[in-house]
Amino acid sequence: MAQAVASFTRPTASPHAMRYTEWVLHTLAGTGLPPYTKLHIHLTIFAHVQGLAMAEDMETQARQDTGLSAAEWMVRNEPQFDAISASGDYPLLNSRFEHEEFELDLDELFEFGLRRTLDGIAVMIGETSA
Numbered sequence: 001m002a003q004a005v006a007s008f009t010r011p012t013a014s015p016h017a018m019r020y021t022e023w024v025l026h027t028l029a030g031t032g033l034p035p036y037t038k039l040h041i042h043l044t045i046f047a048h049v050q051g052l053a054m055a056e057d058m059e060t061q062a063r064q065d066t067g068l069s070a071a072e073w074m075v076r077n078e079p080q081f082d083a084i085s086a087s088g089d090y091p092l093l094n095s096r097f098e099h100e101e102f103e104l105d106l107d108e109l110f111e112f113g114l115r116r117t118l119d120g121i122a123v124m125i126g127e128t129s130a
Contacts, residue, residue: 005050006050008047022044024041024045025038028041031129032128032129045073045117049110059106
């Protein structure tokens with residue numbers, strides 16, 4: 001069963017969530033960043049983690065519902081993708097797959113996104129302390 005999604009606009013009063021938020025804000029305390037920027041950083045990281053966790057849950061649920069792995073699903077749906085691609089309306093997207101296969105790995109995507117996010121935050125902190 002998929003876990004509940006945490007709302008950003010209607011947060012649930014939870015000591016665990018508030019403790020985590022407090023930890024992130026404490027980590028950013030000496031950075032010189034404005035308070036709202038620190039909260040935005042926390043929410044951005046949280047959204048990234050929650051979004052990819054939801055994708056993992058959705059894949060697990062889809063596998064249970066269909067009995068197909070992601071690869072089997074792609075093979076089954078390839079004719080529909082090919083028909084749309086044949087329109088010629090997506091030359092950049094189509095060119096990505098001409099020379100090599102692309103296999104989406106959610107762990108790799110998670111690490112890629114988190115690294116880019118943290119790198120950007122580090123730049124912000126560097127600019128604030130300069």
